[in-house]
Amino acid sequence: MRWLPVAYVAAVLILEPLTPVDWPVSFLLVALPLVTAFAYGPLVVAGATALAVVLEGVLAGTPCCAGRPVGYLWDRHYVADYVCTVLVGGLGTILAAHRIHRERTLADVRFVAEIAQRVLLRPLPQRIGDLRLESFYLSAAAEARIGGDLYEAVPTAFGVRLLIGDVRGKGLQAVETAAALLGAFREAAHDEPDLAALARRMEQSVSRRARHIRGSETGERFITAVFAEIPAGGRVVRVVNCGHPPPLVIRPDEVRELDSGRSGPPLNLGMLLTEPHHIDSYPFRPGEQLLLYTDGVTETRDATGAFYPLARRLRSWGPLEPGELLARLHRDLLEYSGDRLQDDTAALAACLLDGGPRTVDDSTASQPDHRSPKGSPARPR
Incomplete structure (x- = not known):
């Protein structure tokens, strides 16, 4: 010009x-x-x-x-x-x-907006204990910096706890709701010894927040979320899914979707929950990666309207470091959509390093753990 x-x-x-x-x-x-x-x-x-x-x-x-x-x-x-x-x-x-x-x-x-994003989605440390972490946030609008997608990683006495979520709706109310959930999670993650109890506490926090939101969408404001816990020294990942796309475990020989088929409803829709949240446990060995993502990834469309085949893409790339994996995913989403993303996108990758003895039997972790909070095993402190 x-x-x-x-x-x-x-x-x-x-x-x-x-x-x-x-x-x-x-x-x-x-x-x-x-x-x-x-x-x-x-x-x-x-x-x-x-x-x-x-x-x-x-x-x-x-x-x-x-x-x-x-x-x-x-x-x-x-x-x-x-x-x-x-x-x-x-x-x-x-x-x-x-x-x-x-x-x-x-x-x-x-x-x-950039300052607000650093407060809302503060940069994650690249390493917490035996975990190497990477994340990215991709806005559907070039002018935007923040939205309703969120992620967090908190080191606690029970292990590293991860959260990824997607607030229904757009605009300032979605950002405020995301900020409220992140603030509650950062505090409650240290207090609740059980992952299902943590999800219940987040349900209460979001419901309390929704009652104070003005507007016609008060009863419709909900958050899909995944809570994950990787205990220190353990070779297992525990997952509580609240209506969110299931995480993926990336191994050298396979890409596995962690979906037990018993996902709970999104947060703020707890009235639909007829039984306590289920904790599903899966093996998670050194060198493997856990990928948490929002539906902006899998709902990305190409020129023909086909959805983005996330698992197939990951299998074709082979083993990658967390930073390389998310950078590749970032570029591939833009290329697949022709730089026309329809929704905000967030992703978090966690790779387990070989830094400690085996404390959890993989054979017992290979099956989903559907026990209620009262029957959940004690968490290491």
Whole structure:
């Protein structure tokens, strides 16, 4: 855009000698101030206005340059052209000043949004104990920085606890709801010894929050979420799913979906739950990765409307480090959708490093653990 005024003037100067006398192309210079206002400030626009008037006078008053037998410097049509250029230049100056003000305001808003995102979705540590963590957040709108997708990892006495979720809806209320859930999770993760009890406490927190939200969607505001727990030194991952896409375990020889078929309802829809949340346990060995993601990943569509085949893509890539995995996923989603994402997307990858003795029997962890909270095994402290 900064070269557009120069190109515009060059085009007028090239066309002017080539056109008949009845086609004064120099009149096109009236638009030069507005063209300049797209990329420059008021002072440059004022200078471009003066330049346009001078060029119009030169082209009108120089017969050899304009291809005319006599000059038309003070012809009434050209005088009207000078006046119009000055008026358009004044409007262009005002437009440039307004544009700069709006750009500065937008820059301030984006800066505040980036700060809010760092508070809401603070950067995760790359390593917690024996876990290596990576995450990314991809907004469906290029102007947006934050939305209703969320993730968190909290080291506790019971192991590293992970959360990923997706708030129904958009806008400020979705962001506020996500912030409330993250704040409650960061606090309760240290207090609740049982993962199902933690999910119940999040259900209460979200329900309490929903009752205080104004608007017609109060009863419809819910959050799909997955709670995961990887105990210190253990080779198992425990999962409580609340209506969210199931996590994936990525092994060198397979990509497995951790879905027991007994997912609970989303948070704030606890009235639909007829029995306590179920804790499902799965083997999780060193070198394997746990991938948590929001439905923005699997609901990404290509030009034909086909959904993104996440598991098949992961199998075709082979073993990757967590950072490489999410970077590859990030690029692939953009390419698959043609840079036209329909929903916000978040993902969290956790890789178990070989840093401790085996404390949980993999044979017992290979089957989902459907016991209620009262029958759940004690968690290591």
